[in-house]
Amino acid sequence: MYNRREVREFLTSRRAKITPEQAGMPSGSRRRVPGLRRSEVAALADMSVEYYAKLERGNLAGVSPTVLEAVARALQLDDAERAHLLHLAQAADGSDALTRPRRRTSRTWTARRSLQWTLDAITAGPAFVRNGRMDLLAANHLARAFYTDVYAAPGNQANLARFQFLDPASRRFYPDWDQAADVVVAILRTEAGRNPHDKDLHDLVGELSTRSEEFRTRWGAHNVRHHGTGTKRFHHPAVGELTLAYEGLDMAAEPGLTLTIYTAEPGSPSEEGLRLLASWAATQEAISPMRQASS
Numbered sequence: 001m002y003n004r005r006e007v008r009e010f011l012t013s014r015r016a017k018i019t020p021e022q023a024g025m026p027s028g029s030r031r032r033v034p035g036l037r038r039s040e041v042a043a044l045a046d047m048s049v050e051y052y053a054k055l056e057r058g059n060l061a062g063v064s065p066t067v068l069e070a071v072a073r074a075l076q077l078d079d080a081e082r083a084h085l086l087h088l089a090q091a092a093d094g095s096d097a098l099t100r101p102r103r104r105t106s107r108t109w110t111a112r113r114s115l116q117w118t119l120d121a122i123t124a125g126p127a128f129v130r131n132g133r134m135d136l137l138a139a140n141h142l143a144r145a146f147y148t149d150v151y152a153a154p155g156n157q158a159n160l161a162r163f164q165f166l167d168p169a170s171r172r173f174y175p176d177w178d179q180a181a182d183v184v185v186a187i188l189r190t191e192a193g194r195n196p197h198d199k200d201l202h203d204l205v206g207e208l209s210t211r212s213e214e215f216r217t218r219w220g221a222h223n224v225r226h227h228g229t230g231t232k233r234f235h236h237p238a239v240g241e242l243t244l245a246y247e248g249l250d251m252a253a254e255p256g257l258t259l260t261i262y263t264a265e266p267g268s269p270s271e272e273g274l275r276l277l278a279s280w281a282a283t284q285e286a287i288s289p290m291r292q293a294s295s
Contacts, residue, residue: 003091003196004058010088010193011056013222014075015041022076044074060092080190084224111138115254119143125244125263125274131256132191133201134160134184142274145281146262149173149237161188161204165212167170175233175241185218186225193224195256239276243268 016035020027025040036044042052047070055063055071068089072082111119111129119127119140126143128136136147136158150170152158156163164170164184174180193200208215227248234242244262251257264270 002059003088004223006193006196007058007060007088008056009091009220010084010222011071011075014077014081015056018076018090023074041071041074045070058092060089062093063089080186080224080226083226084190084193088196091193091196109137109158122261126262127259127261129251129254129257129259130160131258132187132195133185133198133204136160137257141281142278143262145238145277145284146234148234159204160184161208161215165208165215171239172237173183175235180232181214182218182223183225183227185215185221186223187227189219189222190224190226236273236277238280239273242273244270244274 009058015038016033018036020040023036023040024045025036025044031037038053038056039049042049045052045067054146055067056082057096060068066073066084068085069082072085075081077085077086109131115129116138119129119138122140123142126140126146126221128139128143130136136143136150137149144151145162147163149167150163151158153163153167153169156167161184164174164181170180171177188201188205191198192205195201210220229245229247231243231245236242242264244264246260246262249259249261251259264274
């Protein structure tokens with residue numbers, strides 16, 4: 001039933017986003033719903049209205065790739081949305097069982113020594129491993145310093161989504177907070193389609209929906225996206241403004257996990273900022289044993 005609701009709400013939300021003009025159809029003057037009508041999507045996908053209505057009610061079990069492609073084309077889905085629709089269809093008929101990432105939680109997963117060595121060998125920028133729930137599972141020294149606010153509050157549980165929506169410090173850390181919030185929710189929504197049986201993910205979404213109206217509104221939009229590369233702005237409490245490029249790499253040896261590396265443009269103020277961050281982190285590590293000894 002959860003999968004059917006996901007399918008229904010996803011297809012309905014995508015249909016509402018396409019105007020008749022965008023679809024090359026007459027707009028008319030008497031429209032009671034935003035976007036396209038079911039009959040118009042059915043016509044664009046070359047299927048009966050009854051059959052498309054069945055799909056939009058959430059019945060994707062057994063639907064052929066040809067039909068899914070026709071629906072994706074009619075709704076003008078981008079690559080991330082097409083992949084999400086395919087994952088929803090696979091979950092509906094159970095064919096995702098073999099391709100689904102093995103269940104992982106931040107409480108039990110431990111990075112292999114060789115993986116941690118690899119992370120620690122990256123010294124010019126923050127590097128970390130996360131799962132689809134946005135748990136920080138492993139990090140190099142610079143990433144731990146970079147996300148100092150995330151790790152500082154136990155309530156965040158080293159989770160970037162909790163930090164984004166439940167920790168006031170995120171408003172300072174992300175100058176483009178709304179954009180960052182959109183990305184976080186889109187990643188979680190993508191993971192929900194790819195791995196719909198993850199109880200920890202359901203619990204996280206339930207917690208955020210209950211405690212954050214900002215999250216609840218975005219979750220209801222059903223937006224998904226691929227998050228592989230780009231540029232982001234940050235404001236770190238110790239070194240100030242940073243503009244960093246990032247690359248997200250799927251880990252072949254650890255299905256469902258992503259290695260992310262942040263770097264700065266050579267010769268830029270942000271590169272100098274990362275050097276200052278590394279120095280600050282080293283100072284903090286040197287001070288920490290002294291504090292423990294004196295306490």
